[in-house]
Amino acid sequence: xxxxxxxxxEKLNGEERATIMEQIKDACENWGFFELLNHGIPxxxxxxxxxxTKEHYKKCMEQRFKELVASKAxxxxxxxxxxxxxxxxxxxxxxxxSNMAEIPDLAHEYRKVMKxxxxxxxxLAEELLDLLCENLGLEKGxxxxxxxGTRGPTFGTKVxxxxxxxxxxxxxxxRAHTDAGGIILLFQDAQVSGLQLLKDGxxxxxxxxxxxxxxxxxxxxxxxxxxxxxxxxxxxIAQTNGDRMSIASFYNPGSDAIIHPAPALVExxxxxxxxxxxxxxxxxxxxKFQAKEPRFQAMKARETTLPIATA
Numbered sequence: 001x002x003x004x005x006x007x008x009x010e011k012l013n014g015e016e017r018a019t020i021m022e023q024i025k026d027a028c029e030n031w032g033f034f035e036l037l038n039h040g041i042p043x044x045x046x047x048x049x050x051x052x053t054k055e056h057y058k059k060c061m062e063q064r065f066k067e068l069v070a071s072k073a074x075x076x077x078x079x080x081x082x083x084x085x086x087x088x089x090x091x092x093x094x095x096x097x098s099n100m101a102e103i104p105d106l107a108h109e110y111r112k113v114m115k116x117x118x119x120x121x122x123x124l125a126e127e128l129l130d131l132l133c134e135n136l137g138l139e140k141g142x143x144x145x146x147x148x149g150t151r152g153p154t155f156g157t158k159v160x161x162x163x164x165x166x167x168x169x170x171x172x173x174x175r176a177h178t179d180a181g182g183i184i185l186l187f188q189d190a191q192v193s194g195l196q197l198l199k200d201g202x203x204x205x206x207x208x209x210x211x212x213x214x215x216x217x218x219x220x221x222x223x224x225x226x227x228x229x230x231x232x233x234x235x236x237i238a239q240t241n242g243d244r245m246s247i248a249s250f251y252n253p254g255s256d257a258i259i260h261p262a263p264a265l266v267e268x269x270x271x272x273x274x275x276x277x278x279x280x281x282x283x284x285x286x287x288k289f290q291a292k293e294p295r296f297q298a299m300k301a302r303e304t305t306l307p308i309a310t311a
Contacts, residue, residue: 004207005031010038025135032232033197033216035209040127041120043211046187049117052110053245057161060105061088065163077170085174086238088161094118095155096254114157118249121185121213122155125251128183128215136225138262146224146262147182149254149277154181160246162194165238173236173244178292179218180284181252186214192242198233206234219280219292220253223272226261231292253277273300 005027012020027034065088069075072084092114093099100111129143147153162173173194188195190210196203197216206214219231236246253259260274273296283295 002030004204005034006037006207006209006212007034008037009040021131021135024131028132028135028217028229031197031199032230033206033214033234035206036213036215037209037211039124039213041117041124041213045113045117045120046211048113049187049247050189050245052107052113053159053247054161054243056105056107056110056159057088057243057245061090061161062163064088065161074171075166077167079170081171082175084171085236086162086165086168086171087173087236088163089158091156091158092118093154093156094122095153096151117247118155118157121157121249122251124213125155125183125185125249129251132183132221132229136228136262136265138264142262143182143221143224146259147220147251147253147257149257151254151256153254153257154252155250156252157247157249160248162192162236162238162244162246164241164243166240168238168240171238173238175289176233176235177288178231178233179216179250180220180281180288181218181250182220183251184216184218185249185251186216187247187249188212188214189242189245192239192244194236194239194244195246196235196237203235218250218252219284219295220259220277222292223259223296224262224265226265226267227271228265255281272296273303275299275303 005023007020007023007027009020024034090103092103100115126144130140133140133142165171188208190208193205193208195206197206216234217229217231221229222231255278257277258274259277261270261272280299283298287295
């Protein structure tokens with residue numbers, strides 16, 4: 001099987017640009033995932049994010065997780081659990097407005113660092129969307145505009161820890177799913193693996209690499225590209241040892257953004273419906289761990305004569 005795509009952006013603006021753009025194109029068309037090195041976020045800053053995230057988990061979340069595990073009787077599992085995940089998590093919203101001030105227990109330094117991290121990731125997400133536009137033959141800014149809605153994109157971060165699990169064969173760290181939104185930027189543990197994607201019917205490990213950012217494409221990019229790019233099923237395997245950190249940031253369309261295939265990418269047939277992103281999210285909330293195709297069909301069934309925003 002082909003090797004998981006790792007793309008070094010260091011020479012993107014030099015003579016190797018065409019090669020790097022081709023690597024991104026191949027990763028988007030054939031994997032739906034890739035890992036970025038030299039993405040512009042300083043290594044020392046990422047080390048600080050990792051340190052503070054792990055400290056926050058130890059101080060504020062580890063005991064709560066242990067109590068949850070005990071209350072749900074998850075230690076001595078005999079049968080497979082299919083309706084829960086072995087993860088401890090909280091969510092930070094950045095756009096259109098932040099909820100950072102409402103999250104209890106966040107140390108002042110951690111709050112400040114996560115705000116700065118969000119700004120760096122937002123910038124990287126928008127740069128990547130423009131690289132995708134270039135590869136797709138869309139005008140610069142097309143994808144950002146498609147995500148905009150009336151209040152700009154939605155952007156948030158899911159901070160997760162996957163503690164050691166005594167019965168990893170009985171429960172997933174996170175069950176298999178595709179991501180509903182736009183483009184996802186993941187800063188994951190460099191020591192403990194667990195993330196896998198489904199490729200050609202086989203589960204493939206996404207390798208932990210220090211200071212890398214893993215990128216994956218969500219359902220909305222599949223729709224906008226009329227299926228040229230696909231969102232890909234992925235999951236997290238629980239591990240018996242090690243405590244895996246995962247910080248996934250979701251750069252998604254605004255809630256009222258109207259999503260539809262880009263006219264320039266509809267060669268013969270429009271393969272995907274037109275819908276309001278918020279309507280898709282309401283449907284996704286109950287069907288996250290099921291196949292994506294019925295979600296697209298359900299949106300097609302309720303497709304209305306929504307106006308297509310003109311460029």
